[in-house]
Amino acid sequence: MESRILKPLLGFYVGLFVLFLYGPFVVLTIISFQQGPEGGPQFPIIEWSTYWYRHIFGLTPPSRIAPLPVGEALMRSLILAFMTMVVSTVLGVMSAQAFRRKFKGSTVVFYLIVLGMMVPGVLTGLGTSLLANNVIGIERHWYTTAFATHVAYTFPFAFLVMLAILNRFDASVEEAAWSLGVDPWTTFRKVTFPLIFPGVLSAMLFAFTLSLDEFPRTLFASGRDQTLPLAIYGTFSVEIHPNIFAFGVLTTLFSFALLSVYGILMAMSVRRAKKAAMQEDIA
Amino acid sequence: METAVFRLEGVTKRYGDLVALDNATLSAGENEYISFLGPSGSGKTTLLRVIAGFEQPEQGRVYFQGRDITNTPAHERGIGFVFQNFALFPHLTVIQNIGFGLTHGKHGLSAAEIDRRSREMIDLVGLSGMEDRGVDQISGGQRQRVALARTLTMQPKLVLLDEPLGALDANLRGRMRNELRAIRERLGVTFVHVTGSENEALAMGDRVVVLDRGRIIQSGTSDQIYDTPASPDVAHFLNRFNMFDGTLSGNQFSGVFGTAPVSRASRADRDVYAIRYDRMRVLPVSATPDGPAVKATFIAAEYLGSSIMNFFEASDGHVIEMEHHLSLGAPDSYEPRQDYLLTWNPEQAIVFGREAA
Amino acid sequence: MSDTLTIEKRQNATTRLLLAPGIIWMCLFLVAPILMIVYVSFWTQTTFTISPEPTLASWKQFFGSATYTGSLWTTIRIWLIVLTTTFLVGYPTALFVGLLIKSKTLSTILLVICVIPFWTSFLIRVLAWRPMLGKEGAVNIVLMKLGIIREPIEVLLFTELSVIIGMTQIYCVFMVGPIAFMLARIDRNIIEAARDLGAGFGRIFWKIIFPLSLPGVVVGSIFVSVMVLGEFATSGALSGRKVNLLGNIIVTQVGSLKWAMASVVGVILTVVIGIVIAGFLRIVDLKREL
Numbered sequence: 001m002e003s004r005i006l007k008p009l010l011g012f013y014v015g016l017f018v019l020f021l022y023g024p025f026v027v028l029t030i031i032s033f034q035q036g037p038e039g040g041p042q043f044p045i046i047e048w049s050t051y052w053y054r055h056i057f058g059l060t061p062p063s064r065i066a067p068l069p070v071g072e073a074l075m076r077s078l079i080l081a082f083m084t085m086v087v088s089t090v091l092g093v094m095s096a097q098a099f100r101r102k103f104k105g106s107t108v109v110f111y112l113i114v115l116g117m118m119v120p121g122v123l124t125g126l127g128t129s130l131l132a133n134n135v136i137g138i139e140r141h142w143y144t145t146a147f148a149t150h151v152a153y154t155f156p157f158a159f160l161v162m163l164a165i166l167n168r169f170d171a172s173v174e175e176a177a178w179s180l181g182v183d184p185w186t187t188f189r190k191v192t193f194p195l196i197f198p199g200v201l202s203a204m205l206f207a208f209t210l211s212l213d214e215f216p217r218t219l220f221a222s223g224r225d226q227t228l229p230l231a232i233y234g235t236f237s238v239e240i241h242p243n244i245f246a247f248g249v250l251t252t253l254f255s256f257a258l259l260s261v262y263g264i265l266m267a268m269s270v271r272r273a274k275k276a277a278m279q280e281d282i283a
Numbered sequence: 284m285e286t287a288v289f290r291l292e293g294v295t296k297r298y299g300d301l302v303a304l305d306n307a308t309l310s311a312g313e314n315e316y317i318s319f320l321g322p323s324g325s326g327k328t329t330l331l332r333v334i335a336g337f338e339q340p341e342q343g344r345v346y347f348q349g350r351d352i353t354n355t356p357a358h359e360r361g362i363g364f365v366f367q368n369f370a371l372f373p374h375l376t377v378i379q380n381i382g383f384g385l386t387h388g389k390h391g392l393s394a395a396e397i398d399r400r401s402r403e404m405i406d407l408v409g410l411s412g413m414e415d416r417g418v419d420q421i422s423g424g425q426r427q428r429v430a431l432a433r434t435l436t437m438q439p440k441l442v443l444l445d446e447p448l449g450a451l452d453a454n455l456r457g458r459m460r461n462e463l464r465a466i467r468e469r470l471g472v473t474f475v476h477v478t479g480s481e482n483e484a485l486a487m488g489d490r491v492v493v494l495d496r497g498r499i500i501q502s503g504t505s506d507q508i509y510d511t512p513a514s515p516d517v518a519h520f521l522n523r524f525n526m527f528d529g530t531l532s533g534n535q536f537s538g539v540f541g542t543a544p545v546s547r548a549s550r551a552d553r554d555v556y557a558i559r560y561d562r563m564r565v566l567p568v569s570a571t572p573d574g575p576a577v578k579a580t581f582i583a584a585e586y587l588g589s590s591i592m593n594f595f596e597a598s599d600g601h602v603i604e605m606e607h608h609l610s611l612g613a614p615d616s617y618e619p620r621q622d623y624l625l626t627w628n629p630e631q632a633i634v635f636g637r638e639a640a
Numbered sequence: 641m642s643d644t645l646t647i648e649k650r651q652n653a654t655t656r657l658l659l660a661p662g663i664i665w666m667c668l669f670l671v672a673p674i675l676m677i678v679y680v681s682f683w684t685q686t687t688f689t690i691s692p693e694p695t696l697a698s699w700k701q702f703f704g705s706a707t708y709t710g711s712l713w714t715t716i717r718i719w720l721i722v723l724t725t726t727f728l729v730g731y732p733t734a735l736f737v738g739l740l741i742k743s744k745t746l747s748t749i750l751l752v753i754c755v756i757p758f759w760t761s762f763l764i765r766v767l768a769w770r771p772m773l774g775k776e777g778a779v780n781i782v783l784m785k786l787g788i789i790r791e792p793i794e795v796l797l798f799t800e801l802s803v804i805i806g807m808t809q810i811y812c813v814f815m816v817g818p819i820a821f822m823l824a825r826i827d828r829n830i831i832e833a834a835r836d837l838g839a840g841f842g843r844i845f846w847k848i849i850f851p852l853s854l855p856g857v858v859v860g861s862i863f864v865s866v867m868v869l870g871e872f873a874t875s876g877a878l879s880g881r882k883v884n885l886l887g888n889i890i891v892t893q894v895g896s897l898k899w900a901m902a903s904v905v906g907v908i909l910t911v912v913i914g915i916v917i918a919g920f921l922r923i924v925d926l927k928r929e930l
Binding site for chain 1: 335336337356357358359360361362363364366368370371372373374383384387388389390430433434437
């Protein structure tokens, strides 16, 4: 009865919610097709054009608006995200594997790891740069200090993903491998790892995307060389132009491509697991 | 003692306050088939897991082929284990599953040798033609064979089976039972089989070990267990005895059936009179029995294939069962809600008592 | 002698080995930096450098300045407002996605729709609010076309309001996710049973649904709180430097090489976040819920 009124009402509300969520992105996309180089980042659209997209790739005649300094920044961000992904996932899998046994102090270790996603980036960034500058006396770089903070940030996510996966993992296949005379390390490589691989993929995706978009930690902890978010942040203080919106559309498309690759890999490894599970139900 | 394949000495295992195993001592010879029988929570699976090395006992030692293996990790023990859910490697094919231990263990066998031994084992368990199937593409019974074959390729001296037939349907269970026996006899390996089913334990084990609340309460051949259960608990768990409470004094046991003479009794913590289902006789209510007798109302009969189980209810609500083996002739039929007199030869009773010598 | 080593001890060694890299990393790059902030907040600041002579000068300066203490209150005010708005905006959505929709596929699709905006860079999402809220922005254009307003609303951009709108949009999904997750775990039979006993939706909601979703609300609140309290980009980009959060102060202080002052603000921010998280964790045990 009440659901006959409530459900459509809430459905309508969710529609508004999605509009709220997507509104800025729609506007951003529209403005990215603003005429250039005179057209600014606002309405009305003077004339539809792909000027700002060409501007990003340096395909427009030189104008007073400098091209976005994204080329090298993008490369750095991708390399940093890749390094972070590898280290965070390895640490995440190792720690989550350790958490399968009860051990003394597990609560302390749990919160120590989870702290990494709870402490705001401003603080880790500030602290790391203080440490690097004033105690160790090293120069800050995106691939050293910033990398360290990125891992401290994404490792908890990888850890929690792996913890959830390993909690549901049926340990009897591992015991079966031991009883066949296979040592625990080989068992992990040949049995556990292939079976938790979908989870590992999720953890990797988490770490990669979080690191790619990470900004406050990088702002403090990296040196002169900018990563992509820093390059975008640099435009905050100066005048903004629609080229940054065009760039936003492109990075979103890139993210979708990344997500699709993940989706395909996931579907491939899940299909096998699902089929096994279905057979289990029938048997 | 030297011929023992494995030996347990005073093994105790706790989970928090729960005592899963309480001072278990046991030894098993070569080429034996042992069944661990007990209700769920009796510690039978824990005992198996302690032998396999998946669990560590708090106290006690485990010996295997004369060596103390209490501190040897599972993968260095060389003891096979077959899981109730089979625990096959879902990402590998049948032949990869069977060759897994040879491929990834420390054996230094050539690929050709591994392949030869895997195929030999596939033939033995009758899975020829299935080598390259995924383990999700075969039936439950075939998975059971893969699980067994995977263990047997390692040529262990001892194989532990944790309710291996539990996941199969009744029909398949009967067939696999015979196959298990046959395979074991051919290879001359000691099997330790955990089961919650008294029929399975009595039918398969050369020796049956009965567990209750973490304790080994009886160990012996099927016949010994069946004919002389060591305690009221064992008798109860075998599910083949009508049990009556009462009082044992001297050579007499008094209960709901009157007073019966007792020729021998075993010591126990309470007085119990037990008589096997198939030792009961049914008389019309007007008859004069020449032994102990209980008046009871017939409720229902159940056909069990080779026998018929008749259920009666005594005046105190106690259900009394009477089994009639069809090999002994056609069964009598009884009228529901009619009273009958149930009697037996007191010589065949098993009596437990606090006073017993 | 491997035989004297019990399996238990060997497994403990493995556990330690597995945990060591993670623990060391977190101690070096998370705990040590935070301790460093506390330490440096007592250092002596000269024009462009700091030296480790202990002093309370920066602390005194912080509490003696209305700008600094004001930013503390602004941070707390914005946090409370955004926490409330994300909850109010997010809860009905979570209720719909997690509980009212019966099809698993549809609710997964809706959740994916909620997550998709995250594929756009955070900073660009913030910037996108400028052409939304400006005097000639999309909101004003739409409202004028609809005839709801005649003059464009000017307070939409470069005010505290625009910061709140921006943060609500960016962070509300962190509220929706955990709540929807908890709601989806509710056994529908309980609700059916209550309905059979004649309870109306209002009663069912307050007696059953809301209490069961509370852990989700707390987890979502922790996410939102941590992110809002540490914010500086949204407030910087959408307030026209009118809203100064503790995070903004840290950025400007570091920009002018006032490391000691930045550290003082960092310590205060840490304390505020510590109190907030501890408060939420008193309501729900995070480790058990995960």
